[in-house]
Amino acid sequence: MLTMTSERTSTTLAYSVGAAGLVGVLLGTFLPWLRSGDVLRNSYTSFGVLNRLIGFHGVSDLAVRAWPLIGLCCAGVVVAVVAASRRVATVLALVTAGWSAAVASAVLLHHGDAGVSVVAVGPAVTLIGDTAVLLAASLTLMFQFRQSQPQGDRR
Secondary structure, eight states, rough: OOOHHHHHHHHHHHHHHHHHHHHHHHHHSSSEEETTTTTTEHHHHHHHHHHTOOOOOEEEEEEEETTTGGGHHHHHHHHHTTTTTTHHHHHHHHHHHHHHHHHHHHHHOOOOTTTTEESSSHHHHHHHHOOOOOHHHHHHHHHHHHHHGGGGOOO
16 A cells, blocks of 8 residues: 555656656657768758658658657646646656657658668657656556545555
């Protein structure tokens, strides 16, 4: 059974893991994602090149066009945590991590075209950050569920 002290410690652990994950996501977006000739490109400059080479359609086009907002979404998670809105923070963290994981995975699975090759370091760091954010969000959901259970029903 979790006591108030252990619940607080568990929540602090989840928030710490989530914060480290958000830093990883942001850091990963600024690391190299593509090599075009001798030029290394971060995620923000990579998508313009990829769009010209292969084009994006539907959901992938939306995910790439909105990519510059990824930092704002990470900041939104932090603001929600500071405002003590756990549910909003958790949902926004899940959406942000899912979105950036999908984009980073798609880039890693791309084989490159016309002198453009994938550099794994940026997408990999982003995915590691996404994994930490997803773990933190899952822990937060678990702690919220346990806190919502009456004392007698906790196992």
